[in-house]
Amino acid sequence: MTSATPLLAIRSLRAAYGKIEALKGVDVEINPGEIVALIGANGAGKSTLMMTIFGKPRARSGQILYEGRDITGVPTHQIAHLRIAQSPEGRRIFPRMSVAENLQMGADATACTDAEREATLERVFTLFPRLKERYAQRGGTLSGGEQQMLAIGRALMSRPRLLLLDEPSLGLAPLIARQIFDAIRTLNRQDGLTVLIVEQNANHALKLAHRGYVMVNGLITLAGTGAELLQRPEIRAAYLEGGRHG
Amino acid sequence: MTATPHETTSASRTAGIPFLLKTACINALIALVLFSLMVGIRTEAGSDGQLTYWTRFGDLASLVAAVFGGSIVIELLRQWIGPTGAEKLVPPAVQRGASFVGRYLAPALLIFTLLVPVIFYNQRYILDLAILVLTYVMLGWGLNVVVGLAGLLDLGYVAFYAVGAYSYGLLATNFGWSFWICLPLAGILAAFWGVLLGFPVLRLRGDYLAIVTLAFGEIIRLVIINWQDLTGGPNGVSGIPRPSFFGIPLDNSDDGLAAKLGIEYSPTHRIVFLFYLILALALLTNWVTIRLRRLPIGRAWEALREDEVACRALGINTTTTKLTAFATGAMFGGFAGAFFATRQGFISPESFTFQESALVLAIVVLGGMGSQLGVALAALAMIGGFELFRSLETYRMLVFGMAMVLIMIWRPRGIIGHRAPTVYLTKAQAISSDLVKEGHG
Numbered sequence: 001m002t003s004a005t006p007l008l009a010i011r012s013l014r015a016a017y018g019k020i021e022a023l024k025g026v027d028v029e030i031n032p033g034e035i036v037a038l039i040g041a042n043g044a045g046k047s048t049l050m051m052t053i054f055g056k057p058r059a060r061s062g063q064i065l066y067e068g069r070d071i072t073g074v075p076t077h078q079i080a081h082l083r084i085a086q087s088p089e090g091r092r093i094f095p096r097m098s099v100a101e102n103l104q105m106g107a108d109a110t111a112c113t114d115a116e117r118e119a120t121l122e123r124v125f126t127l128f129p130r131l132k133e134r135y136a137q138r139g140g141t142l143s144g145g146e147q148q149m150l151a152i153g154r155a156l157m158s159r160p161r162l163l164l165l166d167e168p169s170l171g172l173a174p175l176i177a178r179q180i181f182d183a184i185r186t187l188n189r190q191d192g193l194t195v196l197i198v199e200q201n202a203n204h205a206l207k208l209a210h211r212g213y214v215m216v217n218g219l220i221t222l223a224g225t226g227a228e229l230l231q232r233p234e235i236r237a238a239y240l241e242g243g244r245h246g
Numbered sequence: 247m248t249a250t251p252h253e254t255t256s257a258s259r260t261a262g263i264p265f266l267l268k269t270a271c272i273n274a275l276i277a278l279v280l281f282s283l284m285v286g287i288r289t290e291a292g293s294d295g296q297l298t299y300w301t302r303f304g305d306l307a308s309l310v311a312a313v314f315g316g317s318i319v320i321e322l323l324r325q326w327i328g329p330t331g332a333e334k335l336v337p338p339a340v341q342r343g344a345s346f347v348g349r350y351l352a353p354a355l356l357i358f359t360l361l362v363p364v365i366f367y368n369q370r371y372i373l374d375l376a377i378l379v380l381t382y383v384m385l386g387w388g389l390n391v392v393v394g395l396a397g398l399l400d401l402g403y404v405a406f407y408a409v410g411a412y413s414y415g416l417l418a419t420n421f422g423w424s425f426w427i428c429l430p431l432a433g434i435l436a437a438f439w440g441v442l443l444g445f446p447v448l449r450l451r452g453d454y455l456a457i458v459t460l461a462f463g464e465i466i467r468l469v470i471i472n473w474q475d476l477t478g479g480p481n482g483v484s485g486i487p488r489p490s491f492f493g494i495p496l497d498n499s500d501d502g503l504a505a506k507l508g509i510e511y512s513p514t515h516r517i518v519f520l521f522y523l524i525l526a527l528a529l530l531t532n533w534v535t536i537r538l539r540r541l542p543i544g545r546a547w548e549a550l551r552e553d554e555v556a557c558r559a560l561g562i563n564t565t566t567t568k569l570t571a572f573a574t575g576a577m578f579g580g581f582a583g584a585f586f587a588t589r590q591g592f593i594s595p596e597s598f599t600f601q602e603s604a605l606v607l608a609i610v611v612l613g614g615m616g617s618q619l620g621v622a623l624a625a626l627a628m629i630g631g632f633e634l635f636r637s638l639e640t641y642r643m644l645v646f647g648m649a650m651v652l653i654m655i656w657r658p659r660g661i662i663g664h665r666a667p668t669v670y671l672t673k674a675q676a677i678s679s680d681l682v683k684e685g686h687g
Contacts, residue, residue, distance in 0.1 A: 076558045081561055094552035094553055096548070096551075097549065101548075109560050109562060110561070
């Protein structure tokens with residue numbers, strides 16, 4: 001752990017859907033320039049944590065500190081203005097709008113100059129040349145991998161400091177998933193982007209990440225560097241050799 | 247994964263007689279249940295007020311048989327020339343022709359519309375009809391903002407039409423304000439009611455939203471009927487002033503427009519003026535909508551229709567986005583209402599029934615949600631078609647029902663389902679030259 005203030009610090013966070021408690025006191029820290037992976041089984045609360053950072057659902061108790069500032073009560077739509085971007089689970093691109101419009105939607109929320117917008121667009125197209133080829137196409141006509149690229153590209157258009165990725169490899173062919181992970185690594189190394197990635201594909205995610213957290217039933221049960229976690233027998237048994245890998 | 251949809255379509259396309267019979271039987275059964283009370287038993291009040299009834303099983307049987315046969319025919323038609331086979335049926339030459347027509351249809355229609363009063367100057371009936379069609383075009387375009395762009399199903403749009411009409415009617419008759427002062431006021435008041443409706447329905451979507459808006463439309467109508475002191479109740483508001491040409495009345499008096507211009511007075515002047523007035527209002531609606539679509543707020547409306555969760559994650563304030571959509575749509579409804587009041591000179595709650603809402607919604611859905619040209623064409627077809635089939639009287643609703651069903655079978659996205667994108671890569675030339683390279687290499 002570095003002594004610098006973490007970019008995002010989550011302190012004993014609790015959140016619930018009605019009476020069902022999804023997060024039961026979660027502590028997570030993300031330092032600037034890190035890739036942090038959050039792994040766990042279905043229903044462990046990984047996506048809820050992502051969404052609680054964005055205020056939907058609201059935290060019952062605990063704190064979310066972004067750059068040292070408490071954002072636990074900030075309205076959902078203002079969180080994107082703090083340069084936190086999210087690529088939600090299941091991609092959720094706008095199917096009837098064109099690729100260009102989808103990307104523009106990411107830029108609309110943040111006040112940026114035309115030049116900045118053009119530069120970011122250029123960056124997104126360098127990362128995902130496919131999107132440039134298809135910029136006039138409707139989002140819904142893209143393949144699954146291209147849609148994931150679009151969802152990440154759309155999030156990048158708001159020029160975030162912290163990028164939250166929810167299951168970016170969901171339903172993708174291994175080769176395409178690898179491309180997505182490569183792009184995330186490039187973003188982290190070249191642009192210094194801090195990334196929190198939620199994944200069921202623990203093998204890929206932990207290899208990519210500097211540090212990882214394992215979540216079970218709304219609690220963080222293990223934490224460590226990606227390499228450390230990959231070596232842990234219980235991780236290997238639960239998430240790697242149990243069927244899902246590649 | 248990819249093979250599955252293909253298999254299912256081919257399966258349903260080649261589905262044989264058992265499938266046909268099953269569908270037909272189900273439809274016939276539904277018809278039997280529906281019609282057994284409506285047609286099968288006829289009740290009437292007897293001579294002493296007692297209830298007499300008799301059965302009409304023959305008629306019932308023939309109706310059910312007609313539904314049975316009809317559903318087989320429709321199913322066969324759907325299998326032969328349904329939407330899945332459309333690309334095979336349309337030869338490329340026709341497609342090219344269609345795209346050519348598509349490009350020039352809107353400008354051609356606009357020029358024709360501008361010339362309508364010149365061509366049909368002496369045909370009062372056609373001018374009146376054209377004004378009616380344009381009123382519905384404007385209503386359709388206004389509702390299109392709410393339903394087509396923002397995807398909020400509004401079944402009570404007529405409420406804003408009524409608010410606009412009564413705003414002008416009451417302000418003009420009570421205070422003697424001119425049309426040009428009242429027009430913006432009517433729009434603002436309607437927009438205010440739009441926001442008022444918007445607040446309680448912020449969290450609703452789809453069918454739930456539809457029910458609440460439906461109720462809202464009825465509430466406004468009932469308030470108008472029962473608030474007799476203000477609105478005159480069922481008697482309506484009469485003696486609403488006719489519009490003036492920016493202060494100059496369009497009548498036979500000495501300071502009327504005709505006298506000032508030194509031409510002979512004709513009542514047609516007023517009709518022509520009304521025609522251009524509603525045309526201008528409708529085009530304003532269209533222009534504002536097209537402009538808004540290219541701004542962040544318009545894009546946010548469309549994104550909201552597509553995916554609300556993603557919108558929130560992108561930092562869009564869904565509350566204000568929904569409210570502005572409701573307010574904008576309502577404002578145009580209010581303008582149209584003010585125009586309606588000044589054209590009729592008399593308004594009553596009867597003009598603002600649910601049927602009007604349904605008609606406007608049908609225009610938007612048939613035209614293709616979000617398509618400006620489609621809505622205009624649908625308004626022309628619906629309102630013009632109503633008049634065209636007036637001689638058929640009893641059958642015209644039947645014809646219209648059939649036409650709507652057929653359009654929805656073959657063009658489920660409406661007459662014009664195409665949606666023009668609003669963001670292009672224009673400025674950076676580096677991008678476009680790269681694109682060319684990639685496209686060819």
